Amino acid sequence: MSAEPKGHRDHILVVIVENKSGVLARVASLFARRAFNIQSLAVAPTEDDHLSRITIVVDGESAPIEQVVNQLDKLINVVDIQDLQPGHAIERELMLVTVAVEPEHRDDIVEQLDRAGGKVMSVGTDSMMLSLVGDPDHIDTFENLLRPFGIIEIQRTGRVALANLDETIE
Amino acid sequence: MKTDGGQALIRSLEREGVEVMFGLPGGAILPVYDPIIDSKIRHILVRHEQGAGHMAEGYAQATGKPGVAMVTSGPAATNIVTPLCDAYLDSIPMVVITGQVPTAAIGTDAFQECDTTGITASITKHNFLVTEAQDIPQVIKEAFHIATTGRPGPVLVDIPKDIVDPNSPRSTLEWEDSVEIDLPGYKVDTSVDPEAIQKAVELIQNAERPILYIGGGILKSRAAEALLELAELTGIHVVTTLMARGAFPDSHELCLGMPGMHGNFTAVTAMQESDLLVTLGARFDDRVTGKLDEFAVNAKIIHVDIDPAELGKVRQPDVPIQGDCRTAIEAMLSVLRASGSSDADRTAWKSRVSGWQERFPLVYEPSTPEQALKPQFVIEKLRDATPSDTIVASGVGQHQMWASQYWTFNHPYTWINSGGLGTMGFSIPAAIGAKVGCPEKMVWAIDGDGCFQMTAQELVTARVENIPIKVALLNNSYLGMVRQWQDMFYEERHSEVFLSKEIPDYKGWAESMGCFAMRVEDPEEVEEAIAQANEIEDRPVVIDFRTAAEEKVYPMVASGTGNSEVIVPPSQENEIR
Ligand SMILES: Cc1ncc(C[n+]2csc(CCOP(=O)(O)OP(=O)(O)O)c2C)c(N)n1
Ligand SMILES: [Mg+2]
Numbered sequence: 168m169s170a171e172p173k174g175h176r177d178h179i180l181v182v183i184v185e186n187k188s189g190v191l192a193r194v195a196s197l198f199a200r201r202a203f204n205i206q207s208l209a210v211a212p213t214e215d216d217h218l219s220r221i222t223i224v225v226d227g228e229s230a231p232i233e234q235v236v237n238q239l240d241k242l243i244n245v246v247d248i249q250d251l252q253p254g255h256a257i258e259r260e261l262m263l264v265t266v267a268v269e270p271e272h273r274d275d276i277v278e279q280l281d282r283a284g285g286k287v288m289s290v291g292t293d294s295m296m297l298s299l300v301g302d303p304d305h306i307d308t309f310e311n312l313l314r315p316f317g318i319i320e321i322q323r324t325g326r327v328a329l330a331n332l333d334e335t336i337e
Numbered sequence: 338m339k340t341d342g343g344q345a346l347i348r349s350l351e352r353e354g355v356e357v358m359f360g361l362p363g364g365a366i367l368p369v370y371d372p373i374i375d376s377k378i379r380h381i382l383v384r385h386e387q388g389a390g391h392m393a394e395g396y397a398q399a400t401g402k403p404g405v406a407m408v409t410s411g412p413a414a415t416n417i418v419t420p421l422c423d424a425y426l427d428s429i430p431m432v433v434i435t436g437q438v439p440t441a442a443i444g445t446d447a448f449q450e451c452d453t454t455g456i457t458a459s460i461t462k463h464n465f466l467v468t469e470a471q472d473i474p475q476v477i478k479e480a481f482h483i484a485t486t487g488r489p490g491p492v493l494v495d496i497p498k499d500i501v502d503p504n505s506p507r508s509t510l511e512w513e514d515s516v517e518i519d520l521p522g523y524k525v526d527t528s529v530d531p532e533a534i535q536k537a538v539e540l541i542q543n544a545e546r547p548i549l550y551i552g553g554g555i556l557k558s559r560a561a562e563a564l565l566e567l568a569e570l571t572g573i574h575v576v577t578t579l580m581a582r583g584a585f586p587d588s589h590e591l592c593l594g595m596p597g598m599h600g601n602f603t604a605v606t607a608m609q610e611s612d613l614l615v616t617l618g619a620r621f622d623d624r625v626t627g628k629l630d631e632f633a634v635n636a637k638i639i640h641v642d643i644d645p646a647e648l649g650k651v652r653q654p655d656v657p658i659q660g661d662c663r664t665a666i667e668a669m670l671s672v673l674r675a676s677g678s679s680d681a682d683r684t685a686w687k688s689r690v691s692g693w694q695e696r697f698p699l700v701y702e703p704s705t706p707e708q709a710l711k712p713q714f715v716i717e718k719l720r721d722a723t724p725s726d727t728i729v730a731s732g733v734g735q736h737q738m739w740a741s742q743y744w745t746f747n748h749p750y751t752w753i754n755s756g757g758l759g760t761m762g763f764s765i766p767a768a769i770g771a772k773v774g775c776p777e778k779m780v781w782a783i784d785g786d787g788c789f790q791m792t793a794q795e796l797v798t799a800r801v802e803n804i805p806i807k808v809a810l811l812n813n814s815y816l817g818m819v820r821q822w823q824d825m826f827y828e829e830r831h832s833e834v835f836l837s838k839e840i841p842d843y844k845g846w847a848e849s850m851g852c853f854a855m856r857v858e859d860p861e862e863v864e865e866a867i868a869q870a871n872e873i874e875d876r877p878v879v880i881d882f883r884t885a886a887e888e889k890v891y892p893m894v895a896s897g898t899g900n901s902e903v904i905v906p907p908s909q910e911n912e913i914r
Contacts, residue, residue, distance in 0.1 A: 185522060189466070193458055200459050217521075237646035243463040243483060246522040 177206055178232050179256060179328045182221040182239060183247040186212060190244045194221060201238055204229035207260075207325030218246060222327045251328050258302050258328040262310065263288070265296045267317035276316070283309050294319055341508040342470035342501035343368040346434070347376050348512070349477035355405050357381065357396065357773055359389035363409025364449060365436030368502040381773065381802050386413045388766040388795040390420020394429045395770025398753045399728055399778075401559065403430040403484050404770060410436040411449030414495075415456065419760055421491045422460040426757025427580060428557060430489035432480050439499035440468055440507070453495045462490030470500040470510040479518045487525040488644040489557055527643065529660035534668040537615070537639045537656045541669070542679050544613035544637070546686045547573045550596070553580030553756070554618015554642060560663035561585065561749040564617070567666050571678050574690060576604040578619055580756045583746035593690070594699075597625040599738040599890050602697035602903055607690055608633050609900045616640045618662045621651035622757070631899030641665045696912045697905060699742055701888070704860060709885040712736060712811045715863055716743040719781065719809055722867045726751060727779045730768035732788030733759045735817040738890045740783040762791030768806040769799050779807070779871070786812040786836055786843075793846065799877045800851030807870050807878045808847075813886040814838050821889050825904075847879035856881040 184190045191210055198205050204226040213220045225235055236248050268276055276295065277287060285299035299309055303326055310321070340348075346369050350358070357379045362370040373380050383389040386408045393404025404424075408417055414435040424431045438447040454466045463483050465476050473496070480492040499505040541547060555564055561584050568575050568591050575585045576596045585592055596604040608614065614636045619625070626632040629651065640647070640654035641662055648657040658665050701713040716739055729744055730753040731737040737754055746752050753771055755763040768782035789810055799806055820834040847854035853873050857866045857880055870878040891906035905913055 189454065189458075192455070196459055231649070234646065234650060237648075237650075241462075241644070241646055243520060243523050 177253075178225045178227045178235075179251040179253075179258065179326060180223045180225055180236065180239070181249040181251060181328060181330075182223060182245055183213070184219050184221060184242075185244040185246060186217055186219045187244060190219070191221070193242055193244060194223075194239070197238060197242060201235075202229065203235050207323075209325045209327050211327075222325070224326050249330060251330055255331050256328045257331060258326050259300055260303050260306050260326050261324045262299045262306050262321065263296065264299075264310070264313060264321045265294055265319040266313050267293060267319055268295050269293060272316065276313075279309075279312060285309070338512045339509060340512045341368075341503040342473050342496070342510060343503065343508070344372045345470065345473045345510055345512060346477065346496065346501060347372040347378070349474045350378060350405065351376060352474075353477065353481045354402075358405040358407055359383055359392040359396075359770065360407035361386055361389060361409070361413065363413055363436065365410035365438055365498045366407065366434075366496070367409075367436075368498065368508070369407065369434070369436070369496070379773075381769075381798065381804075383766075383798050384794040385792070386416035387419055387762070388769075388792055388798065390417045390431075390433065391423070391760075391763050391766035391792070392770035392773070392795075393431050393433070394420060394424050394427075395730055395753055395767030396774040397424075397429050397431055397770075398767070399750055399771035400774035401750070402774070403432055403481060405432050405434075407434040408436070409449070410438060410453070411451050414451055414453040418456060418460065419758075421457055421493065423755050423758040423760045423763065424491035425460045425462065427755065428489050428553065429491065430484040431491040432477075432484050433491060433493045435493060435495050437466070437495045437497040439505070440497045441499070443497065453493065457493050460491075461493050462488075464493040464495065466495045466497075467500065468497065470508050473500070473510065474513065475516045475518065478516055479520055482518050482520070483523060487527075488554075525643075526659065527661035527664055529641075529658055529665045529668055531668065533656055533658045534665065534672060537658060538669055538672045538676065540613055540637055540639060540656060541571060541573070541615060541673070542676070543681055545681045545683055546611045547571075547613040547615060547683075548593075548608050548611040549573050549575040550608065550614045550616045550619050551575055551577045551581045551584055552617065552619025553578070554662050555581055555584040556618075556749055558618065558643070558662040558664075560617075560666055563663050563666040563670065565589075567670055567673075570670065570673055572683070573615065574607060576600070576608060577746075578622070578625055578756075579741055579754065581619070582741055582744075582752040583749045586747040587745045588747055593694075595741055597622075598627070598894050598896070599742065599892065600625075601699050601742065602892050602905060602909075603690060603693040605892070605894065605900050605903055606693055608636075610689070611636045613637050613639070616654070617666065618642060620647050626651070627894045627900040628898055631901065633900075697892070697909055700906055700908060702908065704885065709883050710858065710860060710863065712739050712813070712882070712884040712888060713743050714860065715809065715811060715882045715884065716740055716783065718863045719783075719867055720744050722864065722871065723779055723781065727781060728753060728768070728771045728775060730754065730764045730771055730780065730782045732764040732782075732784045733761045733818075734785040734788060735813070735821060735888070735890050736783055736785045736788075736811040738818075739811075761785075761788045764788060765792050765799075765806070765808060766795045768808070769795055769804050772804050772806045782806060782808045784808055784810050785817060786810060786814060787816045789843070790836075790841070793850070796847065796850040796852055796877050796879070805874055805877055807873075808852075808880070810843060810879060810881050811884050812843065812881050813884045813888070815886050817886065817888075818890070820886070824889065825893075826895070843879065843881040847877075847881075850877075852877040852879045854879045854881070856883070858883045
């Protein structure tokens with residue numbers, strides 16, 4: 168999945184589904200069949216064992232978002248869908264990344280990482296594994312900053328999100 | 338009470354009121370076939386599982402009740418994929434039960450294992466893989482609920498052998514007198530928004546060139562009577578799509594017939610020139626709209642559909658109304674009755690419409706003495722010689738378009754065809770299903786020779802199971818519709834469309850399947866043959882009508898062009914300027 172910063176044509180759909188086998192496959196195959204593009208997807212159980220939460224970031228240009236929502240809603244196992252508006256949700260993503268670092272550059276990276284709020288997970292002779300949690304733009308920025316060093320391996324989780332509480336100030 | 342999964346499955350079907358099912362047994366589903374012997378459900382043994390699926394569809398289309406088919410795992414499940422997709426595209430309520438290998442063998446490439454729920458996920462409204470015997474009664478109830486409510490559609494239930502086999506400990510369950518459905522993600526909202534109805538009525542009252550654009554949803558919501566009232570109260574002309582033929586009487590003065598690629602000139606043009614399309618249970622299919630950006634560009638759109646995903650999928654409506662068509666029409670009627678039907682002056686529009694009707698009727702050239710029968714002539718003769726509530730089931734091709742054009746449909750649920758998927762071979766099994774559902778009605782299949790060769794074996798089923806359908810085979814020795822495209826768009830270069838003039842011998846073939854069969858070549862013999870067929874009640878009848886291969890379906894809007902470019906028959910070309 169590309170790490171290019173995304174504009175606000177992306178939509179975050181929070182899809183609550185029945186926690187049954189095969190449900191993720193139904194959701195994924197619906198996107199494929201209707202030619203809707205998924206930017207990222209994260210799935211996990213919720214506070215209720217019968218339900219799972221799928222957070223899907225949809226490229227709003229591949230199809231009108233109402234159409235995506237309406238088609239998803241027709242899946243029998245989909246219980247609820249929220250279309251989270253940008254700016255009205257807290258979004259988080261986790262990145263694990265291994266970068267090539269000569270020992271003399273380590274301090275440099277650690278300083279940047281501290282400023283960004285990340286952690287060093289593991290250190291090798293000429294590489295380091297870092298983790299960073301944040302909103303996706305923040306992660307994009309940090310990823311770009313690491314590029315010149317040489318990224319050996321990277322895994323981003325894709326976004327998870329919850330709607331803002333009335334009083335939340337981000 | 339303790340029972341086993343197989344018994345529970347059949348009892349669950351009985352509890353849903355199932356009277357008939359269509360199927361063919363095999364290894365994985367064997368345990369469910371044993372209790373059928375003692376059940377009051379009539380089981381019709383087909384010769385190919387595709388036949389079972391289309392029969393269930395025909396039964397559902399004719400009766401409004403869900404069709405039921407049951408087949409075994411693997412190849413039987415894949416054989417019924419086509420009818421599932423067909424029912425999905427035409428929103429036909431159907432429940433298909435498939436056998437599956439035992440739960441422990443799932444995923445091992447066991448004998449006759451296939452991923453049935455995976456294969457059918459995108460062509461069913463929903464499907465279930467049941468893994469515990471105890472779940473069978475509830476799942477069956479849920480399957481029927483999903484298939485028959487909201488926008489109807491096919492539901493598949495996949496049943497592993499070990500949960501139905503009495504020899505397996507996993508098949509034991511406690512039978513409950515009632516079960517509850519538990520579908521937290523399935524809600525059907527049939528009510529309509531009164532504000533939207535109000536807006537729709539205002540548009541209707543002010544429109545100068547309105548058209549009622551009627552789709553299959555009207556039949557699904559059993560709204561034909563309400564529609565008649567709406568049309569008569571407002572005086573608005575009606576077009577009925579291929580899926581809605583019969584939803585409004587063709588003989589009615591407000592009926593303009595079928596729109597679309599092979600619709601009649603007036604229906605196509607009136608939609609194109611309209612300023613308001615009152616769209617009821619139709620979905621702006623590409624076969625209706627032609628080139629989308631040129632479709633009815635000056636028309637405002639009212640769109641009523643039970644499926645919210647249809648609203649704005651193809652054409653953005655000015656007034657979207659999510660809900661049941663009948664409820665919506667009745668709501669419109671009560672507003673209209675209170676406020677008066679129209680303020681607009683529609684005299685100019687009405688005279689334009691009748692002008693088109695006069696200049697561009699459906700026509701064909703009668704055959705000359707040395708020519709073969711004209712298929713349109715055969716259909717007209719058949720129409721005139723059969724009761725007006727005769728059910729017509731058609732295949733896919735030229736004969737389907739002529740049947741839709743030249744038949745006069747005056748009753749709902751008398752036209753059964755494969756609209757969305759366009760499945761060759763649909764007619765014979767669908768006619769069988771319809772006849773099983775409506776034994777008191779005359780049922781004619783209008784079939785092509787290409788189609789006939791895909792599913793004719795079900796005539797054996799019809800004879801053996803005593804289902805006396807009649808088949809008018811419009812035999813032009815060609816895959817005629819494809820030939821027509823090659824004639825018109827590939828410089829008459831015929832590639833792989835000629836079948837054969839003599840092989841098979843349809844009369845002999847039909848006789849060998851236990852049918853009464855005739856072959857008709859002379860226009861003089863047509864009436865007599867039909868009269869004879871109509872007299873036969875004790876077996877299926879097949880008439881092999883030898884028809885003219887060069888005949889084309891007109892009018893036509895060529896694929897990719899706009900609906901203002903209707904190709905009319907040569908005899909009307911001088912009318913177009
Ligand atoms: C299963 C299937 N295969 C292929 C087609 C493409 N197709 C559409 S119409 C047609 C010809 C049908 O021939 P026939 O049944 O003889 O009818 P005719 O057009 O000659 O009346 C074909 C091949 C189809 N619709 N369905
Ligand atoms: Mg033919």
